[in-house]
Ligand SMILES: [Zn+2]
């Protein structure tokens with residue numbers, strides 16, 4: 001199994017993840033827009049046991065509780081990943097991957113709260129909230 005690496009902006013925190021993401025999407029919700037400072041967040045989902053922080057775990061800033069949270073580097077602020085669904089899954093912020101994953105974002109979610117100044121210009125399916 002190919003393992004991908006990812007890291008924050010300053011390099012204090014790094015992770016490894018199997019190249020076995022189950023889904024990937026662009027999320028336009030206001031939380032994802034604010035945590036990334038972007039129009040939307042491309043993220044990829046994987047079972048938590050296939051993901052591991054390999055450097056700087058004590059340098060993480062955890063926003064949320066133990067089972068559902070966003071994990072940032074507390075030095076540079078990068079949003080690296082989110083722990084979701086009672087800690088069973090991890091949503092990797094794809095912008096922090098160093099290596100290219102096999103998966104690509106296949107749809108847009110929460111377009112109902114999309115930034116009014118951003119126009120989606122691809123033909124991927126769009127969902128008002130979560131997919132289906
Ligand atoms: Zn950092």
Ligand SMILES: [Zn+2]
Nearest residue numbers: 027028029032
């Ligand atoms: Zn979101």
